Amino acid sequence: MRRPRLPRPHSLRGRLVLIAGLLATSAVLLCQLAGLAVLRGWLTDQVDDRLSHFRPPDRVYQDLADGGTAGLPTSDSALPSDYRVFFYDGSGRRLRTSLGGGTGAGPRLPERAADLKVTGTPSTVAAEGGAGGSGWRAVSYSGPDRMRTVVALPLDTVDGATTKLLWVSLGLGAAVAVGVVVLGNGAVRLGLRPLTRVERTAQHITEGALELNVPVEDPDTEVGRLGLALNTMLDRLRTALHRTETSEQRLRRFLADAGHELRTPLTAVQGFAELLIEEPGMPGRRRREAHALIAHNADRMSRLVDDLFLLAKLGEGDGDTRVAHREPVDLLSLAADAIATTAIRHPRHAITLEPLAAHPSGPERDLDVIEAPGDPHQLAQVLGNLLANACAHTPAGTRVRVRVGATRATAGRRLGSGPPLPSGTPVCVIEVADDGPGIQPDEAPHVFDRFYRATPLDPPAEPGSGLGLAIAAAIAAAHGGRLELDNRPGEGCAFRLVLPDPAIAPDDDAVAARHRQVPGWSSAT
Numbered sequence: 051m052r053r054p055r056l057p058r059p060h061s062l063r064g065r066l067v068l069i070a071g072l073l074a075t076s077a078v079l080l081c082q083l084a085g086l087a088v089l090r091g092w093l094t095d096q097v098d099d100r101l102s103h104f105r106p107p108d109r110v111y112q113d114l115a116d117g118g119t120a121g122l123p124t125s126d127s128a129l130p131s132d133y134r135v136f137f138y139d140g141s142g143r144r145l146r147t148s149l150g151g152g153t154g155a156g157p158r159l160p161e162r163a164a165d166l167k168v169t170g171t172p173s174t175v176a177a178e179g180g181a182g183g184s185g186w187r188a189v190s191y192s193g194p195d196r197m198r199t200v201v202a203l204p205l206d207t208v209d210g211a212t213t214k215l216l217w218v219s220l221g222l223g224a225a226v227a228v229g230v231v232v233l234g235n236g237a238v239r240l241g242l243r244p245l246t247r248v249e250r251t252a253q254h255i256t257e258g259a260l261e262l263n264v265p266v267e268d269p270d271t272e273v274g275r276l277g278l279a280l281n282t283m284l285d286r287l288r289t290a291l292h293r294t295e296t297s298e299q300r301l302r303r304f305l306a307d308a309g310h311e312l313r314t315p316l317t318a319v320q321g322f323a324e325l326l327i328e329e330p331g332m333p334g335r336r337r338r339e340a341h342a343l344i345a346h347n348a349d350r351m352s353r354l355v356d357d358l359f360l361l362a363k364l365g366e367g368d369g370d371t372r373v374a375h376r377e378p379v380d381l382l383s384l385a386a387d388a389i390a391t392t393a394i395r396h397p398r399h400a401i402t403l404e405p406l407a408a409h410p411s412g413p414e415r416d417l418d419v420i421e422a423p424g425d426p427h428q429l430a431q432v433l434g435n436l437l438a439n440a441c442a443h444t445p446a447g448t449r450v451r452v453r454v455g456a457t458r459a460t461a462g463r464r465l466g467s468g469p470p471l472p473s474g475t476p477v478c479v480i481e482v483a484d485d486g487p488g489i490q491p492d493e494a495p496h497v498f499d500r501f502y503r504a505t506p507l508d509p510p511a512e513p514g515s516g517l518g519l520a521i522a523a524a525i526a527a528a529h530g531g532r533l534e535l536d537n538r539p540g541e542g543c544a545f546r547l548v549l550p551d552p553a554i555a556p557d558d559d560a561v562a563a564r565h566r567q568v569p570g571w572s573s574a575t
Contacts (some may be wrong), residue, residue: 062245066238071230078226082219086212093208094187098172101189104201106135106149111193114145134186138163138198155179157186157202166190168200175202184209244273248280260288304500312354315347322347357517361500364524379429381420381480385452388430392437398446401437406455406479420454422478422549428525429547432533435518436482436545444486444542453481456551467498467523468532476551477531483544494537498523522547 134150142163155178168190184206266277322340459471501516526533531549
């Protein structure tokens with residue numbers, strides 16, 4: 051059987067008021083009870099002191115021994131006080147003769163002195179008749195000839211005073227309880243007002259208003275620290291939701307772009323395959339042409355799928371995946387090989403290899419050897435993509451310059467594909483610059499996006515997939531560097547592959563640390 055539980059308030063304000071009321075009432079009652087005990091003890095001590103200073107005169111004992119009562123007082127006026135005096139004779143029998151005034155019941159005393167529990171020390175004795183009245187304080191004295199005397203004083207004054215004080219204490223406790231409930235409710239409501247605002251804001255946030263923040267009036271209070279913690283949690287939640295939405299949008303856009311890119315070669319393969327099936331008697335020349343087109347579009351799809359796999363392997367351009375294979379790569383030799391390969395495919399462009407202008411505080415390096423750790427095949431792919439884009443988006447005869455060197459990263463406003471490098475960081479740079487028309491200002495921020503193709507001056511026979519610069523940016527990020535764009539519309543543009551140079555120590559760690567804290571673009575000069 052379950053034991054019944056006392057109802058309790060569900061709100062924090064109600065619980066605080068209830069607890070404060072109980073504590074205050076208990077404190078008042080405890081203080082009053084302590085005062086009541088002290089007062090009763092003090093009044094009882096006063097009665098005991100009166101008892102200790104009162105003794106019957108010896109003449110009374112003599113008169114009682116002679117068997118007469120002529121010498122005893124016969125009226126209440128003879129002993130005008132609340133004392134009561136009782137006598138026991140030598141045989142231990144209580145005498146009917148007593149002294150004292152008053153009409154109330156006296157103390158309950160035994161008939162025999164042997165049964166008397168009152169001693170020379172004052173003690174409490176109940177009243178006669180078993181009534182619930184006040185008791186008596188009594189003390190016993192020994193007289194001549196084995197006689198005993200009992201002197202008693204009533205405790206009605208003590209009981210009256212303590213009873214009144216008890217009622218006053220109960221009334222005061224009830225008043226305190228009511229006052230604490232009434233005034234405490236307002237005080238708690240006022241004190242919890244910041245928490246109430248936090249509760250309302252949280253309710254609005256749960257209803258969908260995610261842009262709100264919890265109000266923080268005083269960050270040194272518990273509610274203020276709670277508000278700061280909730281705001282931090284909300285900021286992280288909004289950031290996570292934004293990342294999720296951005297990731298979903300990128301995924302949908304990626305699927306749409308990938309489907310669009312694959313649709314054209316897939317449609318061509320399907321069309322030529324159906325043509326071969328429906329026309330078995332096709333002439334040999336046309337059959338070979340259809341086979342060649344099928345192979346060409348299949349190769350195009352294969353290259354597109356390979357690029358997508360490479361992007362996925364490199365963390366989709368986010369720089370989360372590092373290069374598994376690293377070795378010292380001679381960037382000068384890499385640039386020379388890439389220039390030779392590109393010159394064969396684009397003979398109408400003049401491609402030259404030049405040294406990079408060094409930063410005034412840059413490291414002193416032998417220009418015959420510029421090495422950076424990395425994967426030579428991936429870095430060659432980056433340089434090949436940059437050269438192919440420079441030739442595809444510039445008119446015939448445009449000069450393309452490839453610059454290689456070592457310098458230090460500095461603050462700037464160049465567009466980049468990844469987070470900026472701290473200012474002063476030693477870097478190796480491969481720059482591909484051209485004197486062409488440059489990139490349109492509205493197209494420049496999107497050149498590193500997947501499947502984005504800037505409009506070329508002379509459309510090639512076969513457009514690219516739009517993944518070249520995205521792959522190059524992903525490879526740069528995987529090597530701990532970044533890909534930058536210095537665009538000058540009408541005068542040309544320059545792409546820079548910036549790689550950290552672990553062979554040179556930073557020149558000023560303090561400067562580098564300060565730049566890590568300042569948002570902005572970092573680039574190589």
